[in-house]
Amino acid sequence: MQQLGRRKIVRQIEEDHRMVCFKPCGIRGKDLEKTELDFDEMEAIRLSDYEGLYQQECADRMGVSRTTFSRILQQAHKKVSDALLHGKAIVMIQSQQ
Secondary structure, eight states: OOOOSOOOOOOOOOSOOTTOEEOOTTSOGGGSOEEEEEHHHHHHHIIIIISOOOHHHHHHHHTSOHHHHHHHHHHHHHHHHHHHHHTOEEEEEOOOO
16 A cells, blocks of 8 residues: 655654553543554653743754644644543654654
8 A cells, every 4th residue: 555645754852752642530441432542642741731841943943844743743732632521541652764
């Protein structure tokens, strides 16, 4: 099967997000709907929201354009908001290259 669109470039991820999973209290994990958050989305949240960096600096550190960084961050915020508002688990995944 031929892949459509541009090939995703490798992004610089400074933190290891492999062992991260969050879920609502009191509900068994296997009973929860899951939201998958890519490593690059988690890294975007870390750089922008946690470290408080400007988007251009975040983009430079991840090795992407500012517009690409903005899109990654927007997707991450939407996924996290959906999980928090609807009681879903958040699971980190490594996106397909």
